[in-house]
Structure formats: structure tokens, C-alpha cells
Amino acid sequence: MTAAKTKVNxxxxxxxxxxxxxxxxxxxxxxxxxxxRHLGEFNPLKSYITVTRDHGIRTTSLSFTSDCTWCxxxxxxxxxxxxxxxxxxxxxKEGE
Amino acid sequence: xxxxxxQILKIDLNTGDxxxxxxxxxxxxxxxxxxGMSAKLLYDTVxxxxxxxxxxxxxxxxxxxxxxxxxxxxxxxxxxxxxxLTGLAQSAASGDFGTTLKWAGYDYMVITGKAARPVYIxxxxxxxxxxxxxxxxxxxxxxxxxxxxxxxGDNCAIxxxxxxxxxxxxxxxAYTNKQATAGRMASGAVMGSKKLKAIVVRGTRGxxxxxxxxxxxxxxxxxxxxxxxxxxxxxxxxxxxxxxEQYGREGKAAWxxxxxxxxxxxxxxxxxVKEFMKVRDISLPCVLCPLSCKLIQTLKEGxxxxxxNLQSCNMGAILSYGAKFDVLNYNQIVKCHDTxxxxxxxxxxxxxxxxxxxxxxxxxIIDEKTTDGLKLERNLETALTWLHKVAYREGLxxxxxxxxxxxxxxxxxxxxxxxxxxxxxxxxxxxxGLFGTEGFGVAVGLTGPxxxxxxxxxxxxxxxxxxxxxxxxxxxxxxxxxxxxxxDPSGFNVARLTRHVERWNILLDIMGICSRPPLAxxxxxSSITELYGLVTGIDLKPEDLLAASDRxxxxxxxxxxxxxxxxxxxxxxxxxxTEPFYLLGxxxxxxxxxxxxxxxxxxxxxxxxxxxxxxxxDKNGVPTEKTLAELQLAGIK
Numbered sequence: 001m002t003a004a005k006t007k008v009n010x011x012x013x014x015x016x017x018x019x020x021x022x023x024x025x026x027x028x029x030x031x032x033x034x035x036x037r038h039l040g041e042f043n044p045l046k047s048y049i050t051v052t053r054d055h056g057i058r059t060t061s062l063s064f065t066s067d068c069t070w071c072x073x074x075x076x077x078x079x080x081x082x083x084x085x086x087x088x089x090x091x092x093k094e095g096e
Numbered sequence: 097x098x099x100x101x102x103q104i105l106k107i108d109l110n111t112g113d114x115x116x117x118x119x120x121x122x123x124x125x126x127x128x129x130x131x132g133m134s135a136k137l138l139y140d141t142v143x144x145x146x147x148x149x150x151x152x153x154x155x156x157x158x159x160x161x162x163x164x165x166x167x168x169x170x171x172x173x174x175x176x177x178x179x180x181l182t183g184l185a186q187s188a189a190s191g192d193f194g195t196t197l198k199w200a201g202y203d204y205m206v207i208t209g210k211a212a213r214p215v216y217i218x219x220x221x222x223x224x225x226x227x228x229x230x231x232x233x234x235x236x237x238x239x240x241x242x243x244x245x246x247x248x249g250d251n252c253a254i255x256x257x258x259x260x261x262x263x264x265x266x267x268x269x270a271y272t273n274k275q276a277t278a279g280r281m282a283s284g285a286v287m288g289s290k291k292l293k294a295i296v297v298r299g300t301r302g303x304x305x306x307x308x309x310x311x312x313x314x315x316x317x318x319x320x321x322x323x324x325x326x327x328x329x330x331x332x333x334x335x336x337x338x339x340x341e342q343y344g345r346e347g348k349a350a351w352x353x354x355x356x357x358x359x360x361x362x363x364x365x366x367x368x369v370k371e372f373m374k375v376r377d378i379s380l381p382c383v384l385c386p387l388s389c390k391l392i393q394t395l396k397e398g399x400x401x402x403x404x405n406l407q408s409c410n411m412g413a414i415l416s417y418g419a420k421f422d423v424l425n426y427n428q429i430v431k432c433h434d435t436x437x438x439x440x441x442x443x444x445x446x447x448x449x450x451x452x453x454x455x456x457x458x459x460x461i462i463d464e465k466t467t468d469g470l471k472l473e474r475n476l477e478t479a480l481t482w483l484h485k486v487a488y489r490e491g492l493x494x495x496x497x498x499x500x501x502x503x504x505x506x507x508x509x510x511x512x513x514x515x516x517x518x519x520x521x522x523x524x525x526x527x528x529g530l531f532g533t534e535g536f537g538v539a540v541g542l543t544g545p546x547x548x549x550x551x552x553x554x555x556x557x558x559x560x561x562x563x564x565x566x567x568x569x570x571x572x573x574x575x576x577x578x579x580x581x582x583x584d585p586s587g588f589n590v591a592r593l594t595r596h597v598e599r600w601n602i603l604l605d606i607m608g609i610c611s612r613p614p615l616a617x618x619x620x621x622s623s624i625t626e627l628y629g630l631v632t633g634i635d636l637k638p639e640d641l642l643a644a645s646d647r648x649x650x651x652x653x654x655x656x657x658x659x660x661x662x663x664x665x666x667x668x669x670x671x672x673x674t675e676p677f678y679l680l681g682x683x684x685x686x687x688x689x690x691x692x693x694x695x696x697x698x699x700x701x702x703x704x705x706x707x708x709x710x711x712x713x714d715k716n717g718v719p720t721e722k723t724l725a726e727l728q729l730a731g732i733k
Contacts, residue, residue: 025388027381032166036308042164043199043302045251053250055242056273057380057392057406077166077319079386080379 024059030074099632110209134176144658159194160608169615191276199299256294258440306633325614356678416447439487448522518545
């Protein structure tokens with residue numbers, strides 16, 4: 001079992017993730033990846049990300065609990081561009 | 097147990113008893129999960145000759161060992177019962193109910209009995225309750241789901257039925273989260289017969305796997321493979337509609353009761369990609385799916401503006417309402433599909449039945465007196481009128497609600513010859529013109545005539561035997577099996593190949609892997625075997641997993657035999673031998689895959705012999721003692 005990483009990402013001076021709820025499809029990938037990294041089990045509803053949806057269909061908000069360590073693991077796997085690492089977003093901007 | 101929740105949830109609606117049964121590790125090893133465990137639970141629970149509407153029938157939900165982990169596209173839930181429509185095993189996979197069930201602590205769920213009054217079930221980890229449905233009963237499928245989300249929050253998965261299921265329609269469906277269907281063969285009626293309106297599940301028990309670090313590393317590789325999939329952006333833009341123009345051009349959209357293909361120009365003008373993109377809205381994927389073949393369609397302008405269609409199978413709706421009812425545009429398709437899904441009517445079955453009745457009326461075999469004084473016309477109004485009449489069993493709708501068997505009983509058994517169906521269940525496509533494993537699968541499909549398990553590379557024309565051989569090597573055929581399939585002088589034997597395509601697709605279902613190509617192609621037999629070991633810690637070999645698939649097929653077959661099925665139930669519709677299909681205006685008959693010769697009834701019977709032999713079944717299609725012994729199923733008869 002991997003050890004849960006609970007330390008805040010010290011390299012980041014500000015919250016390193018950009019969230020776009022309008023792009024969120026509710027696939028739960030972020031929650032599943034967060035839970036396995038930090039809790040050592042697949043348990044999306046206990047992850048550090050809260051996805052609020054309207055009647056199970058459209059996402060209305062994406063937020064992070066106070067336990068969030070800023071590790072950005074969720075954003076690495078988001079398949080729909082709803083969570084993006086600022087570093088990745090900035091480097092994309094620079095490349096444009 | 098790693099990878100498994102380790103429990104089977106059993107609910108008896110006769111007594112209200114709810115109990116958990118520990119999952120036996122040996123059973124998990126032999127049947128693995130998904131449809132494999134569904135077949136086992138169905139065989140053990142539903143006795144021979146059970147009335148499918150009786151309390152003896154079961155509603156079974158099965159997740160897979162991969163469900164709920166980080167493995168992409170592994171969220172299939174297998175729903176199984178004895179089908180009220182065909183009387184055979186039913187197994188339909190859809191949506192993320194099983195994944196959520198697993199997070200709640202259960203790999204499988206078996207519901208038997210019948211409630212005295214309408215009920216629904218809530219499963220919140222170990223808090224499982226049967227609750228009075230009250231005013232939920234009578235609500236449409238969407239209203240019921242919305243009401244339950246209001247009560248229990250949006251993090252629940254909901255499996256529910258509409259009025260058609262409540263009224264025991266044999267062409268009704270149940271839905272996960274309003275948009276994914278346990279389609280075909282009357283899952284709605286099984287729920288309705290149990291007076292079960294809905295099941296709500298939310299899980300926070302969590303799931304551990306045997307080798308987390310290694311599994312995460314493999315998951316990253318899986319994503320890499322997935323992001324390189326061919327046509328990925330098209331899949332994400334169009335979902336199942338990806339093939340809409342190809343279907344039109346190749347004449348795969350049938351109408352006029354499977355007599356001819358829909359006019360290609362009209363099809364592309366009305367339903368082509370340009371038109372679809374006008375209604376395409378956001379993606380609505382299953383849990384942990386990076387593909388999302390499901391796309392909400394929202395009408396931004398014109399007729400029914402503001403309406404949205406949530407249902408997953410866009411292509412099925414276009415083939416049904418677009419072709420068979422000849423509706424004018426996507427606005428009308430969305431209206432029809434939304435209506436059917438709210439009512440809980442199976443769109444494919446409904447449209448095929450109405451197409452058949454429209455042909456009878458066009459030919460003067462039935463008049464307007466039979467159809468409640470109404471002319472059956474190929475248009476929106478007829479579709480909407482009869483969707484309601486069927487769902488609420490009004491007038492002739494009461495007959496249509498019982499599917500082909502209901503129509504034969506009411507209007508005459510002689511009509512059988514004018515239908516394109518097997519054991520009362522309608523088809524997805526017509527194999528006249530391109531007869532591959534999907535076509536032969538119509539005759540032998542263990543869960544009905546649909547292409548589910550027989551869908552393979554022959555769905556596209558022009559495959560060479562060399563290409564097929566490479567495919568067969570990838571899906572695990574041994575040298576002897578390859579020789580058996582490819583020793584045929586025509587290049588390959590379609591019946592023998594069907595048996596192996598089925599083995600592969602059943603294995604994908606067992607592992608919960610979605611059949612959409614960008615997802616299914618991310619996995620191979622060796623990677624599935626390795627991942628199963630990482631998830632569960634159980635050391636199985638590729639041949640063990642293929643054996644689990646064969647165990648499933650044999651148990652489904654034994655189940656069907658126990659319910660009265662014989663060789664006579666493995667057949668192609670009579671019309672294939674007696675009438676041509678007009679494919680883009682050209683007369684087309686049932687021919688071999690390479691179109692070298694017409695196939696007769698005798699040819700199909702010979703292919704049936706080959707299929708049975710390849711499966712290790714006798715001439716009557718009964719698994720032999722030797723086959724059962726090899727699969728460790730000896731004595732199960």
C-alpha cells in the first residue's frame with residue numbers, strides 16, 4: 001500500500017489548480033485518484049474534492065476541502081480539462 | 097479480499113429480509129465478476145420454468161473486479177434476470193450503478209420476491225432499507241429519479257423505472273441515473289413485477305487493491321495508450337453518432353419492416369454530423385470514463401426548443417425514430433427519445449414493432465379498426481401517440497406492450513413469418529448484405545438476438561483472413577482453435593469464429609470493460625490478466641480468464657435449457673431466406689461474408705452444428721459432460 005501523502009505541496013506559493021466546473025462531466029476521476037493517493041483506498045466521497053451536481057447531470061461547483069494538500073494529482077488525470085495545473089496552463093500560455 | 101468488496105447483498109421482497117453473504121474466494125476465482133457472476137447467481141437463484149413475472153425471478157446486479165478502481169472504462173454493471181419477453185437469460189450492461197454499489201461494500205446484489213405495495217430500496221453502506229414508494233409510483237422515470245436525488249443528494253446512483261415498467265410492459269427498460277439503460281428484454285417489467293420503483297445507492301466504504309503502486313503505474317500507461325486511440329476526438333465529439341453518415345451511405349439504417357434501407361441522401365441531410373452538432377451539448381460519461389460516448393443533446397432552437405435528451409444511445413434513437421418513423425430532424429428524434437425514456441419504453445423494440453404494424457396496415461392486412469381508429473403513419477405524431485398508448489396499455493397499446501408474442505396472440509400466429517425477430521426480441525441490424533459474427537450471433541446469442549457478445553471485426557466489410565487471424569491471436573485463440581476457425585476453404589468459418597468472439601466479449605463484460613473501441617482496445621488479454629493480479633492479488637493465467645468466460649457461456653446456456661430452450665430457439669428470422677433486403681435500391685440476400693454465395697436454411701443449420709461443436713456442445717446445443725467437466729462445472733445439470 002502506498003503511504004498517504006498528507007503534506008502540503010511546499011513548492012507551490014499559491015493554490016496550484018485551476019478549476020472549471022462548466023467543463024466537469026462528473027466522471028469522478030479526480031475524486032478516485034485523490035482518494036487512492038491520500039487515503040490509500042478508492043473512496044471518492046471521502047476524497048478532498050467536492051463535486052456538486054444538479055440532479056446528477058450538470059456540475060454546479062468544484063471545490064477542495066481543507067484537507068487538500070495542493071498536490072495536483074487530481075488535475076493530472078482529469079480527462080475533460082475541468083481541473084488544470086497552473087504550471088501546465090502557464091507553460092501552455094508561454095508556448096502559444 | 098483485495099479488489100472485491102467481499103459481499104453479496106441479498107434482498108427478499110416477500111419477507112423484507114436483507115442479508116449479506118460473504119463472497120466465497122473460490123467462487124470469485126472461478127466466475128471472476130460481471131456477467132460471469134450474474135450467470136452463476138441467476139443459475140443458482142432462478143429455478144427452471146420460473147414465471148419471469150413471479151417472485152421466483154431475480155433482479156441481479158453485478159460489478160466487476162476492476163469497477164471502482166482507477167482503471168478507465170471499467171464501470172459496466174451487468175443486470176440479469178429471466179426475461180419476461182424471451183423467457184431466456186437477460187443480461188444487459190449499463191452505467192455506474194455497480195461501481196457505486198461496490199463503494200458501498202457489495203460486489204453483487206440479488207433481489208427476489210415481490211413487495212406487497214410499491215417500494216424502493218436505499219443502500220447507504222451497511223444501512224439498507226426497503227421503503228414505501230408512495231407517490232413515486234406512477235411518476236415518470238425522470239421525475240422519480242429527480243425526486244430521489246432531492247431526498248438523498250446528487251452523489252447517489254439511481255436505478256429506476258417509468259410507467260411502462262410499472263405496467264409490466266415486455267418492452268420496458270430500467271435506467272441508471274436517467275441516462276444509461278439496462279436495455280432490451282424487459283428489465284423494467286422485472287422491476288415492476290416486484291413492485292420495485294427504484295434502487296438508490298451511495299457508497300463510502302472504500303475499496304483496497306493488492307498492489308496500489310504498481311496499479312497506478314499501469315493506469316498511467318493505460319491513459320497513454322488511450323490518448324493515442326485512433327478517432328478519439330471524433331468519438332468524444334460524436335459519441336455513438338460517430339458512424340451516422342457511414343450507416344447512411346452503406347444502407348445500414350433499415351425501415352419498412354426490414355425490407356429496405358433508408359434513402360442515403362435523406363439520411364445524411366436530416367441526421368448527418370452537421371445536423372447532430374447543432375444539438376450536441378455536454379458530455380455525460382460513466383464513472384471513470386475519459387471517452388464519454390454519452391452526450392446530452394439540447395434543442396437550442398426550433399420545435400421543442402429547450403428540451404434535452406440525456407439518453408446514451410444516440411445512434412439507436414436515430415436508427416429507430418429517424419429511419420422507422422421517418423421523423424424530420426434531430427428536434428423530433430430528441431422529443432421521441434425523451435418521451436420514451438421518461439415512460440421507460442425500449443426505443444428499439446417499440447420502433448421495430450410499430451414498423452411491423454405499419455407494414456401490415458400499408459399492405460391492408462390490418463385496418464384502422466384494429467389500430468384504435470388511427471392510421472399508422474411514419475411521422476412524429478404517430479410515434480408520440482403510440483409511445484403513450486403502449487406505456488399505459490391503452491387500446492392496441494395493451495397488445496403492443498407485450499411485444500411480438502402479444503401481437504401474435506391477438507392478431508394471429510401466422511404473422512410470425514412477416515417479422516424479423518428471435519424469440520420475441522427485435523434485432524439491431526440486418527445481416528443481409530454483410531454476414532459476419534454479428535449476423536450469426538443473431539441466431540445463437542445467449543441473451544437474445546442482439547450483437548452484444550458477437551460484435552467483432554466483421555462488422556466492417558472486406559476484412560481479409562490474415563487480418564482476422566491477427567485479431568484472433570490477440571484475443572487468445574490457441575493454435576488448435578486457429579486451425580479450426582481458418583481451415584474452412586472460404587477463408588474462415590463464421591460460426592466457429594463467433595464462438596471465440598463471444599468468448600472475448602464475455603470476458604470484457606466479466607471485467608466490466610466497456611466495448612467502445614477506444615476503451616476496449618486499451619486492454620489486451622495479457623494486460624487484463626496482469627491487472628487482475630494487481631487488483632486482487634489472485635494469480636490467474638490468461639487461460640483461466642478465458643475459462644471463466646466459457647463457464648459463463650455454458651451456465652447461461654444451461655439456464656436457457658432449464659427454461660425450455662432447445663436447438664429450435666437458435667435460428668435466423670424466416671424472412672432472411674424468403675425475401676431480399678433492398679440495400680440502397682439493390683436486391684440483397686443472405687450471403688456469406690465475402691458475398692460469394694447465397695446462404696440457405698441448410699447452410700445455417702450446418703453452421704449451427706459447427707458452432708455447437710466449437711463450443712463443446714452436442715447436436716442439440718446441450719453442453720456435453722466432457723465440456724462441463726473441463727470447466728469444473730461437472731454435475732451442475
